[in-house]
Amino acid sequence: MFNPMGGNMAGMMKKVQKLQQQMAKMQDDLKEKTVEVSSGGGVIKVIMNGEKQVVSLTIDPSAVDPQDVEMLQDLISAAINESVKKVDDMMASEMGKLTGGLNIPPGMF
Numbered sequence: 678m679f680n681p682m683g684g685n686m687a688g689m690m691k692k693v694q695k696l697q698q699q700m701a702k703m704q705d706d707l708k709e710k711t712v713e714v715s716s717g718g719g720v721i722k723v724i725m726n727g728e729k730q731v732v733s734l735t736i737d738p739s740a741v742d743p744q745d746v747e748m749l750q751d752l753i754s755a756a757i758n759e760s761v762k763k764v765d766d767m768m769a770s771e772m773g774k775l776t777g778g779l780n781i782p783p784g785m786f
Contacts, residue, residue, distance in 0.1 A: 696775065700775060706771075707726075707768060708726060709726075710726065711724050712763040715756060716752045716756040717740060720736065720737040721756045723760045727767065727768065734753070736749070
């Protein structure tokens with residue numbers, strides 16, 4: 678029978694299953710990894726895990742000015758947003774190792 682994909686379907690399915698297993702392990706490993714980001718010259722520090730959960734938020738007392746709460750809010754937002762970006766970069770890097778650089782959309786596996 679003609680196979681338009683030009684390959685062995687059973688072999689391809691095994692490769693896909695192996696990739697799925699590797700990706701599941703990678704996701705488990707990422708849960709244990711963290712990124713640390715600071716903003717405002719280090720007065721705000723955020724540690725976030727691979728599941729994008731804030732593990733720790735540290736605010737230096739010098740950053741707390743009752744007359745400028747907006748600045749504190751901006752610093753916290755900046756640190757959290759940068760943490761999310763770093764986690765995304767970490768995940769993309771790990772995914773690239775598994776897929777050999779193929780761009781596989783999130784949720785595919």
